[in-house]
Amino acid sequence: MKQKLKIIKIGGNVINNKEALSSFLSDFSTIKELKILVHGGGKRATEMISNLGLKPKMVNGRRVTDKDALEIVTMVYAGLLNKNITAQLQKNNCNAIGLSGADANTILAHKRIVKDVDYGFAGDVDAVNSDVIKILVENNLTPVFCAITHDKNGQLLNTNADTIAAELAKGMSKYFEVELIYCFEKLGVLADVNNEATLIEKIDFISLSSLKKANIITEGMLPKIDNCFDALQNGVKKVIIGKPKVIIDENLKRTTLTL
Amino acid sequence: MKQKLKIIKIGGNVINNKEALSSFLSDFSTIKELKILVHGGGKRATEMISNLGLKPKMVNGRRVTDKDALEIVTMVYAGLLNKNITAQLQKNNCNAIGLSGADANTILAHKRIVKDVDYGFAGDVDAVNSDVIKILVENNLTPVFCAITHDKNGQLLNTNADTIAAELAKGMSKYFEVELIYCFEKLGVLADVNNEATLIEKIDFISLSSLKKANIITEGMLPKIDNCFDALQNGVKKVIIGKPKVIIDENLKRTTLTL
Numbered sequence: 164m165k166q167k168l169k170i171i172k173i174g175g176n177v178i179n180n181k182e183a184l185s186s187f188l189s190d191f192s193t194i195k196e197l198k199i200l201v202h203g204g205g206k207r208a209t210e211m212i213s214n215l216g217l218k219p220k221m222v223n224g225r226r227v228t229d230k231d232a233l234e235i236v237t238m239v240y241a242g243l244l245n246k247n248i249t250a251q252l253q254k255n256n257c258n259a260i261g262l263s264g265a266d267a268n269t270i271l272a273h274k275r276i277v278k279d280v281d282y283g284f285a286g287d288v289d290a291v292n293s294d295v296i297k298i299l300v301e302n303n304l305t306p307v308f309c310a311i312t313h314d315k316n317g318q319l320l321n322t323n324a325d326t327i328a329a330e331l332a333k334g335m336s337k338y339f340e341v342e343l344i345y346c347f348e349k350l351g352v353l354a355d356v357n358n359e360a361t362l363i364e365k366i367d368f369i370s371l372s373s374l375k376k377a378n379i380i381t382e383g384m385l386p387k388i389d390n391c392f393d394a395l396q397n398g399v400k401k402v403i404i405g406k407p408k409v410i411i412d413e414n415l416k417r418t419t420l421t422l
Numbered sequence: 423m424k425q426k427l428k429i430i431k432i433g434g435n436v437i438n439n440k441e442a443l444s445s446f447l448s449d450f451s452t453i454k455e456l457k458i459l460v461h462g463g464g465k466r467a468t469e470m471i472s473n474l475g476l477k478p479k480m481v482n483g484r485r486v487t488d489k490d491a492l493e494i495v496t497m498v499y500a501g502l503l504n505k506n507i508t509a510q511l512q513k514n515n516c517n518a519i520g521l522s523g524a525d526a527n528t529i530l531a532h533k534r535i536v537k538d539v540d541y542g543f544a545g546d547v548d549a550v551n552s553d554v555i556k557i558l559v560e561n562n563l564t565p566v567f568c569a570i571t572h573d574k575n576g577q578l579l580n581t582n583a584d585t586i587a588a589e590l591a592k593g594m595s596k597y598f599e600v601e602l603i604y605c606f607e608k609l610g611v612l613a614d615v616n617n618e619a620t621l622i623e624k625i626d627f628i629s630l631s632s633l634k635k636a637n638i639i640t641e642g643m644l645p646k647i648d649n650c651f652d653a654l655q656n657g658v659k660k661v662i663i664g665k666p667k668v669i670i671d672e673n674l675k676r677t678t679l680t681l
Contacts, residue, residue: 214474234502242501243493246570246578250524254576260526265509267519267563295517295561302557304526311505317513319505 168197168300168339169410172328176348177407178205178244187346188248190411192255197300197339199331200259200307202248203324208232208239228283228321236321237263240309249307260304264288264312265319267295270327272312272320286312286320288327291334329390329399336398343399345387346407351418352388354379366420368392391420427456427559427598428669431587435607436666437464437503446605447507449670451514456559456598458590459518459566461507462583467491467498487542487580495580496522499568508566519563523547523571524578526554529586531571531579545571545579547586550593588649588658595657602658604646605666610677611647613638625679627651647679654681 177187191200212219212235220227228236245261252259264270264286272286299306308331310324325345332343354361366374371392374380380388391402403409405417436446450459471478471494479486487495504520511518523529523545531545558565567590569583584604591602613620625633630651633639639647650661662668664676 216473237505238497238501240501241505242497242499246496246500246522246524249522250572250578251576253524253527253572253574258527259524261522261524263505263508263520265505265512265518265520268512268517295563298557298561302554304554313509313512315512317510319509 165338165340166197167342168199168335169194169342169344170199170201170328170332170335171344171346171410172201172203172324173346173407174203174324175205177346178202178207183407184248185251187407187410188251188257189255190408192252192257193411198305199296199300199335200248200252200305201310201324201328201331202240202244202307203310204236204240204244207243208236211235211239222280222282225282226285226321227281228285230284233284233319233321237311237319241311245307245309252305252307258304259307260299261307261309263309263319264322264327267299268292268313268315269296269306270308270312270322270330271315272322273314274318274320284318284320286314286322288312288322288330291330293334293337296331296335297338325387325390329394332394332399332402333397336400341399342401342403343391343394344403344405344410345391346405346409348406350406350416351404352380352384356381362416363418364416366418368422388420392422395420395422424597424599425456426601427458427594428453428601428603429458429460429587429591429594430603430605430669431460431462431583432605432666433462433583434464436605437462437466442666443507444510446666446669447510447516448514449667451511451516452670457564458555458559458594459507459511459564460569460583460587460590461499461503461566462569463495463499463503466502467495470494470498481539481541484541485544485580486540487544489543492543492578492580496570496578500570504566504568511564511566517563518566519558520566520568522568522578523581523586526558527551527572527574528555528565529567529571529581529589530574531581532573533577533579543577543579545573545581547571547581547589550589552593552596555590555594556597584646584649588653591653591658591661592656595659600658601660601662602650602653603662603664603669604650605664605668607665609665609675610663611639611643615640621675622677623675625677627681650679651681654679
């Protein structure tokens, strides 16, 4: 039987709040199973771009990563955030090792092909090097991934953290029974985003299509859910979407996705 | 017999020049032995401090690392420089893994005790976790260390890169036959800093004291040399000071330090 591995992704709602981050990292450190953390960037990169007198470039609500923006996200994600998270986990006796996809060639990507929009140095993931990540986790190290990858040709790339978490989960399923957990600000997938009472506790492949047909899973959530089912179809055992406390509180409501 | 391990430190003269860095990393990648790279910060951190409208604080020619400066060196050293160096090494098929001292708890330090001057978040190294670094190098990974350490209490610390290289060399001597190589802009230790013909090719413990007495090893070089002999007295086999090409060119003149 495969050993269990939890892959947990946190986003801006945790990263942007010092107390929330500290509390989350404390909870995370108590997880007994093998684990990997993936963190997004939060608002610090955007702040840094402004502080340097530059303007964040957005198209259709997505960041365009030009050369300057790539330098800044590399500094903020792989430097400031990743190393502070790692140091805090070390304080909690969690033997964290902060990584970008370039480190140990863990995550290979390519610069997004230009169709209608040129997103600049945005990376789409090609491969996860699960063999080397396996060596790290089996030596009791806890990888902490920021959302920076590389193309093996010397180019760093800014990559969506949700996608990194899903790709890591798929890749690591080769060796482990992987549970993928997305932590965000809501209880889970809500039929009405403003009403937590409308939480959809379970979604499987059959209910997914009816939820889509009934327009209950809406635009913002759709790519996230599609990512989750892609992960499930590629070996991931279970996907959970919920609040950060879901990682330690078994009784906290959540959305569980299975095939 | 212990396996050989080369620990190579590069500073500003390589870091600040794109072509010099690219050429160095290409040479470094061809080294067959196990190896570790340690890099300094160069001028990018100082530039970034200015670009953000802050003023670099210096006392006696040394940086005072206040809270803002620490954030910036963490971004620039551990983020921008470390990840770009790692990505370039990956391009050269060197399986680099970029690390700070917080990652895998590799380098423990404490905030420098305030005597006459408060250097802020400057770290003095207490311990190198050679066991975990051994696991990495024995799995064909090449650690690339930036000059950021931690105190195991959640605090990152700005640490002298020469010292990090020496401490790593001492720590790794437990398991490996370590050669420590400092690359800088001169041929090696020069009796007259402006004349490369005055290169001192060999320094041992006996000649060191006469060089000191004769004031040939002067103020700027003294702490570096003392670091080297401290390393030699703690198990390091050989220390080399020379130009970056010294890592691949056996015929290039250099200073070799032995006990």
